[in-house]
Amino acid sequence: MIHRLCNAQDIADNSWNVFTVNNSVDVMVGFRNGKLFAFDNSCPHKGAPLSKGEFNGDRIVCHRHFYEFNIFSGKLENMPSWKKEDTWVEQNPAWRSSGDLKLYHAFIKEGSIYVEIP
Numbered sequence: 001m002i003h004r005l006c007n008a009q010d011i012a013d014n015s016w017n018v019f020t021v022n023n024s025v026d027v028m029v030g031f032r033n034g035k036l037f038a039f040d041n042s043c044p045h046k047g048a049p050l051s052k053g054e055f056n057g058d059r060i061v062c063h064r065h066f067y068e069f070n071i072f073s074g075k076l077e078n079m080p081s082w083k084k085e086d087t088w089v090e091q092n093p094a095w096r097s098s099g100d101l102k103l104y105h106a107f108i109k110e111g112s113i114y115v116e117i118p
């Protein structure tokens with residue numbers, strides 16, 4: 001189903017906003033160097049809100065464990081916390097595992113941003 005979120009000009013370049021769609025899905029929508037992106041705001045690792053993170057190039061860096069996901073492909077591309085402290089007791093293989101971002105199709109039409117939520 002397609003949902004109108006806001007006016008495209010309401011989100012500045014290199015920033016984002018979060019919209020709750022259908023009272024259940026939190027979608028993080030923004031622009032990175034002029035390119036529109038949209039994905040589920042819940043980190044695929046342990047569910048932290050990705051909107052509290054920051055950009056590293058075309059990646060969003062989760063604020064909780066610093067996993068980095070490409071905002072256009074959705075792919076998990078870097079896991080810095082995974083590499084630095086072997087003594088961190090939580091860092092066993094099961095704990096480290098993570099899926100990719102859940103991307104949503106977003107587009108601009110007549111000045112508005114729309115997102116498609118299946």
Ligand code: FES
Nearest residue numbers: 043045046062065
């Ligand atoms: S919850 Fe996001 S990296 Fe762990």
